[in-house]
Amino acid sequence: MREMIHAMKEELWEIFDHLHRHPEVSWEEWKTTEFIKQQLIQEGYRANTFSDCPGVIGEIGSGPFTVGLRSDMDALWQEVNGAWQANHACGHDAHMTMVLGVAKLFNRIGYKPPGTLRFLFQPAEEKGTGALKFLEKGVIDDIDFLYGVHLRPIQEVKSGYAVPAILHGAAQCIDGEIKGVAAHAARPHLGVNVIEVGSAIVQELSKIHIDPQVPASIKMTRFHAGEKNANIIPDHAEFSLDLRAQTNEAMEQLVEGLNHVVKGIASIYDADIQLRSGVRIAAARPHPQAQQLMERAIVATLGEEKCLPPVVTSGGEDFHFYSLMKPQLKTTMLGLGCDLKPGLHHPQMTFRREDLLSGIEILARVIMETFEHFTPRGETESAYLTTKN
Template sequence: MINQKIKKSITNNSEELTALRRKLHSEPELSFEEFKTTAFVCEYLDKLGISYRKTEPTGVIAEIIAVPGGKTVALRGDMDALAVEQLNKHVPYASKIDGKMHACGHDAHTSMLLIAAKALFEVKEELPGNVRFLFQPAEEIALGAQSMVDQGAMDGVDNVFGIHIWSQMPTHKVSCTPGPSFAAADIFKVKFKGKGGHGAIPEACIDAAIVASSFVMNVQTVVSRTIDPQSPAVLTVGKMVVGTRFNVIAENAEIEGTVRTFNPDTRDHIEKSITQYAESVAAIYGATAEVEYIRGTDTVDNDEESAKLVQQVAAEAFGSDVLFNEKPTMGAEDFSAFLAKAPGSFALVGSGNAEKDTEWSHHHGNFDIDEDALATGAELYAQYAWAYLNK
């Protein structure tokens, strides 16, 4: 199943792979602002001779067509950075832009996918099908994948595969289990309106601060008392804005939060319950409530056959001890938009190494990766495509 030419190509290009990642890391761009990154990817593909087209406003869809009309597998790597200040400025590839940083590993994903494309193009004549490369923008705002889908990224695709570098796993380890791996992620916003007035005359007012506080405390029981404990769910209130002055009773309060679930029925139940709780709490105090529930990314649900193929490919490429069983995370990933169009799977490749100080959480200003993991990811991309097309 493993192609030795691909393995050799990845090994021979490991230094270039690291150089690509360091260049991208030093020049981060935010979601839908990845214009230089898009241009860089296009220039690299031009040198390889791989055809591509740009998506709007950013992003690239490239393709190796070895068998016109044949089976097609898509490989996805995201490109955007975060509005995070880099704290580990001592590294030689530190961000050159204040307040922007590749704090999640997307620089690694893009560079790994470029080297995977290079390795697959070298065996183009042996490919029994086609490989599409999705250099995706705007994953961090959960809009890039759907944007690419809307622009034809998944047209004619039979299977899709993605990778995320994972600092919570040891370097080189690979995890890809069937079933949910990343949660569905939604946003809710609640506006309470009471009756403001002087802080010394509470009996003439309806205190929106009391209403909002009561809601925050009570809404937690949606999960703790109305959801099956074996159906994981998280409801977090992350923002509350209320009041204008120390001696003025608040008339308005605004709350924002997030809901994370794996089960669609649980998701529906929580959405309905948030509205019920908000309206009921408001009614107790004589206030009113306005609720907005925004559905974000869906669950990343790994297809069983695809996930098992990833495990088989990883074991044959790197040895069976590379396999790792990382538990599902309540984090979100818009890779789910691709899975809505074709079966596939999403793997985690470990990059955590205490000796290299690369175990920091994703999105932290000290985040970094053990660059030894880059070759693992690049080869996993390429070998998976080879294995899938040769099934």
């Protein structure tokens, strides 16, 4: 297996370079969709797309037991060297390369799963809505185990190491609007200053307390009020809040506390405050069996000393909607160390490309091991794992 992966290296780098040079933002990944579809068809997979959204489903085999492997597709929109553009600064180009690499590897070694193997190339992870669309499409309904992968920053996992689960936290953005009463700045008692209301919200947010053993935060990240004239008490403001919590339960407590704060301040200042909730990203709940299988695949690929405990991170991932909405689904995400720096979402983010080869091997192993353990033994090619390295 390892020799075959290395033999494919130049082809994999061409795929990565193509994806990196042609980034597309959330819900606009149409060219990426077509490229991936053609790559899968070329390798003999059944490949399906959708008329109303980007995304690709690749499949091989048949049977009631189904294993899935998911990659995200979208790029960020950010300023790079002074120009705003789509940019793969979160590693999704690497994720697609690895998942395509697994598909190509299985075709090259002639692996035939004793069940259904499904590859999911999902749009709009950065918007937090792509997984919800795939859930709506029903592509998860019959999957038993679902695996994902994400590059980890050097601060979490170094090159040559990996973790069998990424414990992402819950995340939510909430937009707000404040309506007060305009007045002359010389007569503030006749108005309701929305800036003062916004300031009160910021102060009271720090008083929302939940279990201190659970990491959580809520902060205002955008506020706009007033226009060109400085001598007017402004009567309208818009703001945004970012909420983070390590568990879904803690997120519920943050939202409850926020609603209590807003209701109280609106009453004190006689202002109208409206909140509009955006998409809430679910916290990770990796399944013990999926995590154990991923750990075994990491050990077989990198060695026991290179398999680290699951990493806790404050970032969010819409992958975790799958297990939240389908509790019977067994999921986990591989966290791959690759000396990624200076950090995820940095416009000049770089990583060690060679580590993608290890990622492909780990993902291939966990898929084969899952079929081996949960389907009747047969021509599963699992012996290839130990005899061809």
